[in-house]
Amino acid sequence: MKKKIGVGIIGYGTVGSGVYHILTAKAQKLSTLAGVDIEVVRVAEKYPKRMKGEVPSTLITDDAYKVINNPDIDVVVELIGGIEPAYTFIKAALENKKHVVTANKALMASRGGALLGLAERNGVDLYFEASVGGGIPIIMPLKHCLAGNTIYRVMGIVNGTTNYILTKMADEGMSFGEALKEAQAHGFAEADPSADVEGHDAAAKIAILASIAFNSRVTADKVYTEGITGITYQDIVYAREMGYIIKLLALAKADEDGIDVRVHPAMIPEKHPLASVAGVMNAIFVEGDAVGEVMFYGPGAGRLPAASAVVGDVFEIAQNIHLNKFGSMACGCFERKKIKPVEKTASRYYMRLEAEDKPGVLAKISKALGDSEVSIETAIQKNSSGDRAELVFGTHLVKEQNLQKSLKKIEKLDVVTKIHNVIRVEG
Amino acid sequence: MKKKIGVGIIGYGTVGSGVYHILTAKAQKLSTLAGVDIEVVRVAEKYPKRMKGEVPSTLITDDAYKVINNPDIDVVVELIGGIEPAYTFIKAALENKKHVVTANKALMASRGGALLGLAERNGVDLYFEASVGGGIPIIMPLKHCLAGNTIYRVMGIVNGTTNYILTKMADEGMSFGEALKEAQAHGFAEADPSADVEGHDAAAKIAILASIAFNSRVTADKVYTEGITGITYQDIVYAREMGYIIKLLALAKADEDGIDVRVHPAMIPEKHPLASVAGVMNAIFVEGDAVGEVMFYGPGAGRLPAASAVVGDVFEIAQNIHLNKFGSMACGCFERKKIKPVEKTASRYYMRLEAEDKPGVLAKISKALGDSEVSIETAIQKNSSGDRAELVFGTHLVKEQNLQKSLKKIEKLDVVTKIHNVIRVEG
Numbered sequence: 003m004k005k006k007i008g009v010g011i012i013g014y015g016t017v018g019s020g021v022y023h024i025l026t027a028k029a030q031k032l033s034t035l036a037g038v039d040i041e042v043v044r045v046a047e048k049y050p051k052r053m054k055g056e057v058p059s060t061l062i063t064d065d066a067y068k069v070i071n072n073p074d075i076d077v078v079v080e081l082i083g084g085i086e087p088a089y090t091f092i093k094a095a096l097e098n099k100k101h102v103v104t105a106n107k108a109l110m111a112s113r114g115g116a117l118l119g120l121a122e123r124n125g126v127d128l129y130f131e132a133s134v135g136g137g138i139p140i141i142m143p144l145k146h147c148l149a150g151n152t153i154y155r156v157m158g159i160v161n162g163t164t165n166y167i168l169t170k171m172a173d174e175g176m177s178f179g180e181a182l183k184e185a186q187a188h189g190f191a192e193a194d195p196s197a198d199v200e201g202h203d204a205a206a207k208i209a210i211l212a213s214i215a216f217n218s219r220v221t222a223d224k225v226y227t228e229g230i231t232g233i234t235y236q237d238i239v240y241a242r243e244m245g246y247i248i249k250l251l252a253l254a255k256a257d258e259d260g261i262d263v264r265v266h267p268a269m270i271p272e273k274h275p276l277a278s279v280a281g282v283m284n285a286i287f288v289e290g291d292a293v294g295e296v297m298f299y300g301p302g303a304g305r306l307p308a309a310s311a312v313v314g315d316v317f318e319i320a321q322n323i324h325l326n327k328f329g330s331m332a333c334g335c336f337e338r339k340k341i342k343p344v345e346k347t348a349s350r351y352y353m354r355l356e357a358e359d360k361p362g363v364l365a366k367i368s369k370a371l372g373d374s375e376v377s378i379e380t381a382i383q384k385n386s387s388g389d390r391a392e393l394v395f396g397t398h399l400v401k402e403q404n405l406q407k408s409l410k411k412i413e414k415l416d417v418v419t420k421i422h423n424v425i426r427v428e429g
Numbered sequence: 430m431k432k433k434i435g436v437g438i439i440g441y442g443t444v445g446s447g448v449y450h451i452l453t454a455k456a457q458k459l460s461t462l463a464g465v466d467i468e469v470v471r472v473a474e475k476y477p478k479r480m481k482g483e484v485p486s487t488l489i490t491d492d493a494y495k496v497i498n499n500p501d502i503d504v505v506v507e508l509i510g511g512i513e514p515a516y517t518f519i520k521a522a523l524e525n526k527k528h529v530v531t532a533n534k535a536l537m538a539s540r541g542g543a544l545l546g547l548a549e550r551n552g553v554d555l556y557f558e559a560s561v562g563g564g565i566p567i568i569m570p571l572k573h574c575l576a577g578n579t580i581y582r583v584m585g586i587v588n589g590t591t592n593y594i595l596t597k598m599a600d601e602g603m604s605f606g607e608a609l610k611e612a613q614a615h616g617f618a619e620a621d622p623s624a625d626v627e628g629h630d631a632a633a634k635i636a637i638l639a640s641i642a643f644n645s646r647v648t649a650d651k652v653y654t655e656g657i658t659g660i661t662y663q664d665i666v667y668a669r670e671m672g673y674i675i676k677l678l679a680l681a682k683a684d685e686d687g688i689d690v691r692v693h694p695a696m697i698p699e700k701h702p703l704a705s706v707a708g709v710m711n712a713i714f715v716e717g718d719a720v721g722e723v724m725f726y727g728p729g730a731g732r733l734p735a736a737s738a739v740v741g742d743v744f745e746i747a748q749n750i751h752l753n754k755f756g757s758m759a760c761g762c763f764e765r766k767k768i769k770p771v772e773k774t775a776s777r778y779y780m781r782l783e784a785e786d787k788p789g790v791l792a793k794i795s796k797a798l799g800d801s802e803v804s805i806e807t808a809i810q811k812n813s814s815g816d817r818a819e820l821v822f823g824t825h826l827v828k829e830q831n832l833q834k835s836l837k838k839i840e841k842l843d844v845v846t847k848i849h850n851v852i853r854v855e856g
Contacts, residue, residue: 024577024719031644034763035576037756131574137720139566139574147558147566149462150451150740217458275726278705292451292737293564296727299702300720310719313577318757327754329464330745336461 006039007320010069010100012091013081014047014057017105017132020309021079022057025316032313036321044069048082070095077319079312080104089113096120096128101323103315105132105308111206111222114213118333127328129315134207135160135284137307138300139314144214144288145331151290153215157253157428160207162282162302163191163198164230164250168267169280172238172247178231190282200229201250201265208252211286212263216256218339220263226344228266237354237423240394241269244352244380247277251428260340262347269352270429275299277429345403350379350427352396355412356420359391363417367393370415374408376400390419396427433466434747437496437527439518440508441474441484444532444559447736448506449484452743459740463748471496475509497522504746506739507531516540523547523555528750530742532559532735538633538649541640545760554755556742561634562587562711564734565727566741571641571715572758578717580642584680584855587634589709589729590618590625591657591677595694596707599665599674605658617709627656628677628692635679638713639690643683645766647690653771655693664781664850667821668696671779671807674704678855687767689774696779697856702726704856772830777806777854779823782839783847786818790844794820797842801835803827817846823854 009025011018025032025042033039045057046066053062063069069078070091078095080102082088088109095102096117104110110117110133121128131141135158144153159165163185170181182199185191197203205225212220230250241248246269254263270277275297279285284302289295301307322328357363364381371378380396397405405424412418436452438445452459452469460466472484473493480489490496496505497518505522507529509515515536522529523544531537537544537560548555558568562585571580586592590612597608609626612618624630632652639647657677668675673696681690697704702724706712711729716722728734749755784790791808798805807823824832832851839845 020719028577028579031579032576035644035761138723139570142574143566143570146745147569147741148737149459149744150455150737152455152458217462273705275705278700278702290737292447292733292740294728294731294734296565296725298723298725300723304721306719307721310575310577310717313719314574317576318573321757322754325754325756327749327752327757329752330748330754334462 004033004039005324006041007076007323008041008043008074009077009079009316010044010046010072010075011042011079011081012046012066012069014045014053015081016305017308017312018047018081019056020305021081021312024309024313032317036317037324038320040316040320043074044072066091070098070100075100076323077101077103077316079316080106081312083108085109085112092117093120096124096126099124099126101126101319103129103312103319105130105312107133107203107206107210111209114210115219115333115335122329122332125328127319127322127331129319129331131315132308132311134210135286135298136300136302136304137310138284138286138298138302140211140286140298141214143298144211145334148288148290148293151292153256153288153290155255155289156208156211156215156286157251157276158284158286159249159276159279160252160284160286160302161198161204161250162284163195165279166190166282167199168230168233168248168250171233171235175235177235178233199231201227204250204252204265208254208263208265212254212261213335215254215288216261216337216339217334218261218337219335220254220261220341224263224341226264230267232423233267234423237425240354241352244396245272246270246427247272248425249276253428256339260342262342264344264347266426268426268428274429345406347402348399349402350397350399351405352394352425352427354422355393355418356422357391357393358417358419359385359389363391364393366415366417367412370411371395371408374411375404376408431460431466432751433468434504434750435468435470435502436504436506436743437471437473437499437502438469438506438508439473439493439496441472441479442508443732444735444739445474445508446483447732448508448739451736451740459744463744464751465747467743467747470501471499493518497525497527502527503750504528504530504743506743507533508739510535512536512539519544520547523551523553526551526553528553528746530556530739530746532557532739534560534630534633534637538636541637542646542760542762549756549759552755554746554749554758556746556758558742559735559738561637562713562725562727563729563731564737565711565713565725565729567638567713567725568641570725571638572761575715575717575720578719580683580715580717582682582716583635583638583642583713584678584703585711585713586676586703586706587679587711587713587729588625588631588677589711590622592706593617593709594626595657595660595675595677598660598662602662604662605660626658628654631677631679631692635681635690635692639681639688640762642681642715643688643764643766644761645688645764646762647681647688647768651690651768653691657694659850660694661850664852667781668779671823672699673697673854674699675852676703680855683766687769689769691771691774693853695853695855701856772833774829775826776829777824777826778832779821779852779854781849782820782845783817783849784820785844785846786812786816790818791820793842793844794839797838798835801838802831803835
């Protein structure tokens with residue numbers, strides 16, 4: 003008879019129910035491939051009624067410690083999300099020498115280093131493939147398959163909600179508010195959408211990816227973050243005229259001066275592979291010195307895609323238990339690189355201004371830009387209503403602090419009536 | 430002191446020199462992450478002069494058995510390609526209890542099952558990430574991260590040479606011959622380009638992917654294969670008019686009747702993620718019941734991309750030796766599914782004919798199609814020179830055998846002067 007690996011699930015929400023479903027429906031295949039039987043032994047859920055008719059009553063509990071302290075459980079799957087009580091649960095499970103699989107991006111992006119250290123000291127593994135990119139395999143390929151590379155850059159669309167909103171705005175000419183309502187109606191956005199639209203969800207994910215890519219711990223609070231609430235349809239139209247698509251980009255670059263890690267709306271050339279990532283899809287682009295550029299694309303969220311990633315982790319751990327191996331997904335942050343403050347970063351920028359429509363205006367603005375060492379690549383003047391003109395500038399690569407300096411000067415110009423928007427250009 | 434893992438390389442060509450370069454340049458990082466030192470102990474090459482000035486002379490040999498029988502070598506990296514002597518070398522290495530890493534698609538697609546079995550019986554691992562998709566991580570993600578899925582379909586652009594040729598034809602209006610010459614001038618195609626342009630290289634790669642995806646061995650000779658030599662610029666133009674891009678597609682689908690596995694030119698909707706894969710880039714699209722659709726994109730060939738994949742495998746094995754675990758990449762073909770003959774497969778088709786430009790022609794052709802149960806979705810008539818018209822048909826999903834039947838009928842029609850091309854529509 004085959005050895006049995008006991009799995010306990012904490013949290014039977016959307017992803018938890020998907021994980022339970024896959025582990026039961028695919029039990030035979032997984033057993034054949036892993037060399038051990040993988041069996042769900044217990045499912046803990048605060049609202050156990052959710053499980054009715056889906057999970058045998060003998061497996062159901064409302065007490066997470068019935069999972070954490072269960073001697074028949076080898077792998078604890080944490081799917082409640084958020085910092086607490088998830089942190090306490092995972093900590094207790096690791097201290098009980100249970101392997102842990104989690105989809106918890108907020109937790110991994112804030113206390114991932116501590117938890118991975120705790121796992122290592124207890125001789126168990128902590129896997130978190132589902133914390134970034136939903137069903138897309140990204141963490142294992144980055145940690146293992148690309149180990150021979152020095153990674154220069156990780157860049158991606160890692161939040162489905164905002165990508166859905168931006169796609170709706172672009173394709174159907176909706177305002178941000180209209181597109182957000184649509185996203186909420188389809189269940190792609192929460193009633194309180196701030197974690198998504200303000201960029202915090204994406205910041206957690208890029209913190210996790212940057213930590214792996216650069217072997218140096220990055221936490222979410224160190225990520226410079228701007229959301230998409232200020233993006234208008236007009237910006238999308240001008241972007242398109244200039245050959246760009248606007249996306250909420252999560253980006254991390256490393257060089258000898260440190261790590262530049264940020265989340266903000268960005269214009270991406272329309273021929274760039276990320277530009278065609280539409281709706282709730284996600285994609286992560288990795289640039290390394292050996293591999294060049296690779297991209298991983300797929301559904302960034304959803305019950306079964308996220309469950310697919312969780313089950314992949316459970317499978318891996320089960321096989322590792324069978325083969326008597328642990329530690330292959332341990333923390334690889336053996337360096338301590340500093341995070342660049344955003345002022346020290348450099349980008350190309352798009353800038354949309356409203357100004358008086360009279361001679362000399364362009365010269366005044368150009369001077370303000372030039373005086374701040376902001377070099378203009380393209381300038382487009384649009385005649386809007388009456389005595390106002392809309393001016394769109396594209397800059398060469400400039401330092402963020404110079405850009406900010408130029409904006410202060412432009413604000414003070416009496417001919418400029420409004421700075422509509424400033425968006426970075428990447429790719 | 431850390432344990433040392435000895436690596437021996439057989440074949441110092443393009444990829445071999447890249448692997449040697451990465452393993453030496455990144456020795457420290459790899460050691461820190463793997464927990465063991467990874468050291469190249471010996472490099473065997475038929476033309477040892479190639480290594481001059483790059484590899485210390487004490488490491489150089491022209492005898493592969495100096496690698497295979499070397500007691501200081503734990504991992505043998507085979508990079509000579511082709512069936513023999515690669516098969517004999519790998520077999521001997523596995524029998525000597527050496528782990529093996531190979532980039533050899535032809536060998537893995539013909540004798541992969543036997544070699545993986547041999548590795549298992551000897552308690553060692555055989556890794557082959559670089560055999561498909563160059564630097565793109567695909568084999569490990571498919572085998573491990575997506576283990577919880579039942580895979581329905583694997584579909585991709587897995588040959589850079591033909592994709593470069595088709596991209597040149599599409600973007601610059603070149604003929605196949607002109608684009609091939611361009612590819613040869615840039616080193617993207619061999620002097621004898623047949624393995625690429627006839628689809629055999631892609632057939633080996635899809636055989637490898639299908640074996641993993643469906644847990645059932647598929648060899649290259651079972652793959653229905655058509656190349657791109659018959660594609661003309663005119664087909665590309667019509668495809669574009671209908672909203673499609675022509676690509677050399679490698680495709681494998683599985684259902685209860687067996688595995689449908691083929692390589693042929695196909696039209697792909699221009700909004701499909703595969704459509705934007707241009708030049709020598711590769712992309713592999715995987716569809717599973719849990720994850721939905723994921724795509725892996727990157728450079729499909731080249732010295733350092735392929736070396737990146739090889740080094741990822743070496744890293745993995747070194748870490749496994751350190752952690753005392755083997756077998757996680759063992760053969761997963763625990764089923765024996767049958768391969769569908771191409772006549773039993775179904776596709777949508779594009780068909781371009783030349784016919785006499787007179788009343789009743791369309792009716793005759795439509796009847797020939799209808800009589801063979803080929804249902805037409807779109808029909809476009811182009812007036813070409815003089816008394817000839819060009820007719821372009823798009824069909825609904827039809828059985829290959831019905832399509833062939835209809836073509837025989839159409840050939841016999843006196844009003845039809847030429848069947849220019851028939852191309853499958855996928856995606």
